Amino acid sequence: xxxxxxxxxxxxxxxxxxxxxxxxxxxxxxxxxxxxxxxxxxxxxxxxxxxxxxxxxxxxxxxxxxxxxxxxxxxxxxxxxxxxxxxxxxxxxxxxxxxxxxxxxxxxxxxxxxxxxxxxxxxxxxxxxxxxxxxxxxxxxxxxxxxxxxxxxxxxxxxxxxxxxxxxxxxxxxxxxxxxxxxxxxxxxxxxxxxxxxxxxxxxxxxxxxxxxxxxxxxxxxxxxxxxxxxxxxxxxxxxxxxxxxxxxxxxxxxxxxxxxxxxxxxxxxxxxxxxxxxxxxxxxxxxxxxxxxxxxxxxxxxxxxxxxxxxxxxxxxxxxxxxxxxxxxxxxxxxxxxxxxxxxxxxxxxxxxxxxxxxxxxxxxxxxxxxxxxxxxxxxxxxxxxxxxxxxxxxxxxxxxxxxxxxxxxxxxxxxxxxxxx
Amino acid sequence: xxxxxxxxxxxxxxxxxxxxxxxxxxxxxxxxxxxxxxxxxxxxxxxxxxxxxxxxxxxxxxxxxxxxxxxxxxxxxxxxxxxxxxxxxxxxxxxxxxxxxxxxxxxxxxxxxxxxxxxxxxxxxxxxxxxxxxxxxxxxxxxxxxxxxxxxxxxxxxxxxxxxxxxx
Numbered sequence: 001x002x003x004x005x006x007x008x009x010x011x012x013x014x015x016x017x018x019x020x021x022x023x024x025x026x027x028x029x030x031x032x033x034x035x036x037x038x039x040x041x042x043x044x045x046x047x048x049x050x051x052x053x054x055x056x057x058x059x060x061x062x063x064x065x066x067x068x069x070x071x072x073x074x075x076x077x078x079x080x081x082x083x084x085x086x087x088x089x090x091x092x093x094x095x096x097x098x099x100x101x102x103x104x105x106x107x108x109x110x111x112x113x114x115x116x117x118x119x120x121x122x123x124x125x126x127x128x129x130x131x132x133x134x135x136x137x138x139x140x141x142x143x144x145x146x147x148x149x150x151x152x153x154x155x156x157x158x159x160x161x162x163x164x165x166x167x168x169x170x171x172x173x174x175x176x177x178x179x180x181x182x183x184x185x186x187x188x189x190x191x192x193x194x195x196x197x198x199x200x201x202x203x204x205x206x207x208x209x210x211x212x213x214x215x216x217x218x219x220x221x222x223x224x225x226x227x228x229x230x231x232x233x234x235x236x237x238x239x240x241x242x243x244x245x246x247x248x249x250x251x252x253x254x255x256x257x258x259x260x261x262x263x264x265x266x267x268x269x270x271x272x273x274x275x276x277x278x279x280x281x282x283x284x285x286x287x288x289x290x291x292x293x294x295x296x297x298x299x300x301x302x303x304x305x306x307x308x309x310x311x312x313x314x315x316x317x318x319x320x321x322x323x324x325x326x327x328x329x330x331x332x333x334x335x336x337x338x339x340x341x342x343x344x345x346x347x348x349x350x351x352x353x354x355x356x357x358x359x360x361x362x363x364x365x366x367x368x369x370x371x372x373x374x375x376x377x378x379x380x381x382x383x384x385x386x387x388x389x390x391x392x393x394x395x396x397x398x399x400x401x402x403x404x405x406x407x408x409x410x411x412x413x414x415x416x417x418x419x420x421x422x423x
Numbered sequence: 424x425x426x427x428x429x430x431x432x433x434x435x436x437x438x439x440x441x442x443x444x445x446x447x448x449x450x451x452x453x454x455x456x457x458x459x460x461x462x463x464x465x466x467x468x469x470x471x472x473x474x475x476x477x478x479x480x481x482x483x484x485x486x487x488x489x490x491x492x493x494x495x496x497x498x499x500x501x502x503x504x505x506x507x508x509x510x511x512x513x514x515x516x517x518x519x520x521x522x523x524x525x526x527x528x529x530x531x532x533x534x535x536x537x538x539x540x541x542x543x544x545x546x547x548x549x550x551x552x553x554x555x556x557x558x559x560x561x562x563x564x565x566x567x568x569x570x571x572x573x574x575x576x577x578x579x580x581x582x583x584x585x586x587x588x589x590x591x
Binding site (some may be wrong): 056085086133134137159162 | 426427453454456459463466470471473475476479481483486487488491492494495498499501504551552578589
């Protein structure tokens with residue numbers, strides 16, 4: 001009896017539940033992806049004193065939908081002399097692998113309070129014992145999407161972009177994997193759930209939460225590990241300042257130069273999905289996942305979600321009233337009322353017991369999502385701030401700085417774990 | 424047939440098809456892709472036997488790192504579809520008998536064992552990562568360290584060879 005045989009022995013309810021969960025997660029992630037592009041353009045625009053997208057819908061909120069439609073209706077050009085099979089396989093590989101990695105990410109601690117045909121509804125699709133290894137194997141295969149796209153396009157710029165990306169991703173995969181070994185030593189498990197649960201509680205005389213980045217609990221604070229991980233992960237997702245595979249000034253658009261319409265969009269979605277995965281991993285491995293940053297006795301902090309939702313909802317409401325279009329006048333105030341209403345309902349949990357339970361339930365997901373959002377913002381922040389590295393600098397950072405430092409981090413953490421666990 | 428057996432046959436067929444395609448494809452990139460299919464379906468077989476850690480490592484190391492290097496080198500050399508030269512004499516006359524002999528040997532070994540290849544003595548020994556590391560660092564510590572030493576020597580050898588070429 002092992003994981004696979006128990007999996008195969010599940011009944012129909014389990015399959016239906018899993019498919020529904022996958023469909024729901026796909027829908028949410030793809031929508032978030034679309035609005036991540038909007039968010040990125042807006043934030044970068046603010047950093048550069050521009051307005052950003054503002055033509056399609058109020059605040060340019062319909063821009064992602066317009067972009068999506070445009071991708072669907074563009075002519076699908078296939079250049080002459082491409083290797084057809086590999087050319088079509090590459091965007092497919094990139095997208096499916098990027099989406100598959102989200103399957104092992106746990107979004108909350110407790111299952112939903114009701115059951116589906118006797119099956120507990122957890123806030124994750126699957127929770128394998130080797131969760132982190134699954135993520136790394138998916139990342140390891142993710143290189144092919146980029147490399148093969150570059151090769152199959154039968155054009156020199158994509159080929160150079162593909163070569164660069166394979167070299168870059170192989171190099172940074174090493175330091176990325178080494179930098180999480182410290183976390184694994186402290187958690188004693190590959191399961192993301194176990195890793196999060198080990199980070200509950202307080203450290204340093206109760207001043208800070210026992211997240212891996214601060215914690216002396218059975219280990220050593222993983223500050224260095226986190227920095228190595230995040231830098232390598234940015235390089236692994238081909239984002240600024242490590243976006244050499246698609247350096248516009250040198251390589252046109254790098255590996256996806258010859259891809260048009262929705263095949264290009266697939267690479268784009270894959271890139272943004274891996275950003276989400278990496279942000280979730282940062283939150284889960286180093287920043288306590290769904291654990292709150294406050295002591296558990298501070299129940300007042302449980303109303304932070306409503307304190308954010310109510311003002312935000314009111315702002316959306318009054319902002320919408322300023323518009324003269326139907327969309328602005330109707331949808332935005334409606335949305336604002338809904339958001340503020342949810343916030344008010346959660347706040348009413350002080351007096352009403354069932355709402356109180358709901359408020360308790362959303363604490364875990366709320367903190368995890370806030371942390372993920374922070375790292376997504378960090379990605380955009382880095383893009384708006386940092387210039388691109390030169391190729392030799394990129395290789396030097398990967399091999400001569402990040403790899404030795406992350407190995408040193410493993411040695412120090414291992415020593416701490418060993419001495420602390422010794423009787 | 425139990426579901427596990429169906430999955431086994433699916434993965435086995437996939438790996439055999441991948442292996443055949445590896446040999447029959449004309450272009451090195453297609454061959455490399457076929458090899459990746461073989462690696463991944465082998466990982467699936469390991470998973471079916473409960474060896475989760477080994478399966479993940481199979482994908483990370485073989486499916487990922489090593490095959491990416493293959494693809495990288497093929498791309499770097501810009502190798503195109505291979506041209507068939509006249510077959511070597513040895514392959515032409517020796518190939519088929521040798522292949523038959525190997526198949527016969529394997530078949531004989533299987534038949535001698537009563538048609539069923541026995542499972543490993545401890546079927547769940549590979550299930551948990553802790554058990555694997557315990558085994559690696561206690562029972563098999565000398566072979567393990569020796570292997571890593573061998574790899575280190577190989578790396579240094581590659582470096583020396585690369586440097587020598589640079590000087591001339």
